[in-house]
Amino acid sequence: MTHTVGVLGATGAVGQRLIQLLDPHPEFEIRALTASSDSAGKPYRKAAKWRISTPIPEDIAEITVAETDPGAIDDDIDLLFSSLPSSVGERVESDFCEAGYVVSSNSSNQRMAEDVPLVIPEVNADHLGLLEVQRDERGWDGAMVKNPNCSTITMVPTLAALDEFGLSRIHVATLQAVSGAGYDGVTSMEIIDNAIPHIGGEEEKMESESRKLLGGFDGAELSIHDATVSASCNRIPTLDGHLENVWAEFEEEATVEEAREAMESYEGIDLPSSPDPLIKVFEEPDRPQPRLDREREDGMQISAGGLRESGTGLQYNCLAHNTLRGAAGASVLNGELLAEQGYL
Ligand SMILES: NC(=O)C1=CN([C@@H]2O[C@H](COP(=O)(O)OP(=O)(O)OC[C@H]3O[C@@H](n4cnc5c(N)ncnc54)[C@H](OP(=O)(O)O)[C@@H]3O)[C@@H](O)[C@H]2O)C=CC1
Numbered sequence: 001m002t003h004t005v006g007v008l009g010a011t012g013a014v015g016q017r018l019i020q021l022l023d024p025h026p027e028f029e030i031r032a033l034t035a036s037s038d039s040a041g042k043p044y045r046k047a048a049k050w051r052i053s054t055p056i057p058e059d060i061a062e063i064t065v066a067e068t069d070p071g072a073i074d075d076d077i078d079l080l081f082s083s084l085p086s087s088v089g090e091r092v093e094s095d096f097c098e099a100g101y102v103v104s105s106n107s108s109n110q111r112m113a114e115d116v117p118l119v120i121p122e123v124n125a126d127h128l129g130l131l132e133v134q135r136d137e138r139g140w141d142g143a144m145v146k147n148p149n150c151s152t153i154t155m156v157p158t159l160a161a162l163d164e165f166g167l168s169r170i171h172v173a174t175l176q177a178v179s180g181a182g183y184d185g186v187t188s189m190e191i192i193d194n195a196i197p198h199i200g201g202e203e204e205k206m207e208s209e210s211r212k213l214l215g216g217f218d219g220a221e222l223s224i225h226d227a228t229v230s231a232s233c234n235r236i237p238t239l240d241g242h243l244e245n246v247w248a249e250f251e252e253e254a255t256v257e258e259a260r261e262a263m264e265s266y267e268g269i270d271l272p273s274s275p276d277p278l279i280k281v282f283e284e285p286d287r288p289q290p291r292l293d294r295e296r297e298d299g300m301q302i303s304a305g306g307l308r309e310s311g312t313g314l315q316y317n318c319l320a321h322n323t324l325r326g327a328a329g330a331s332v333l334n335g336e337l338l339a340e341q342g343y344l
């Protein structure tokens, strides 16, 4: 069955990635594209400065961009993907849900709200049940589901795999690609021959979102995982692919071999955009690397490696494509889950 979809913030960096993934998608058909008032009324070809190496799909290029307003798009759209700046998302996403639209959003606003499911389908698909609570509390016919921050998505599937040993304490240091900041985010003069040990709000997002994702859902309320998470986030001059160094401590003893086995056998989910296996574990000590490993499984696989004993726990590295698995691909995967679970 095909579902009609739209993209809010379609001209932006993540919006373009969404179009790249949605245009050939077997379950979704793009019917609406929105952006700011500066772009509204123009054909997409003129409104968007297309920056992806594959050409703009011909059928998409001629769609007229609409205002980002529920009254400006058709009401027969089953699902909206949102890649709006979070300040804009905070202002308008709820209006779309109130108007009856189901929204799969990549924007950071409301990710930690108690009645908003924050979902990585392979990790916590059951949290989608929170939508019933959300609809009751907010009186919406529509619904809002969020995917987490890109750095959080990179680390959490590996942690979910290791939680069979009882995660108690996690430290993570990131090496994040420039695409995470968007085209105008860091200038070339700032980042070439450099590393920047600060990404505004990123550490707090990793520390809070990961505990929500790893928490439980009893059918009515979420519980937050009680492990402590400490993050240090750094920008480096790679284009795509966030690499992360993780130190994890457990309630039970976990050997390197057991941890590798837990990651390799961690079950994925049967959705079109979900890779199999979810986590690739490298034996080579110098992998994963952004340039070599970010495109694995269409940019949707999580890579890990360098597993070793360290202090009172384990240390390893993980990596994911930040604008695919970490942003647009994550929203599409949540859309596939919404479709599979009958929310569209
Ligand atoms: N997880 C990740 O790795 C990443 C996540 N993100 C997040 O995704 C979101 C989008 O980021 P990105 O694509 O880089 O942003 P861009 O700035 O490239 O694009 C923003 C989009 O929103 C539209 N927009 C801007 N202002 C308004 C407004 N007032 N009303 C309606 N539409 C508006 C823009 O339209 P117009 O072209 O007309 O201005 C454009 O389509 C952000 O929340 C960002 O934090 C971003 C990058 C990576």
Ligand SMILES: N[C@@H](CC(=O)OP(=O)(O)O)C(=O)O
Pocket: 086, 106, 107, 108, 148, 149, 150, 151, 176, 177, 179, 180, 181, 199, 202, 205, 322
């Ligand atoms: N902050 C991330 C990208 C981002 O925009 O994250 P979020 O989706 O949490 O706003 C980065 O710089 O790589």
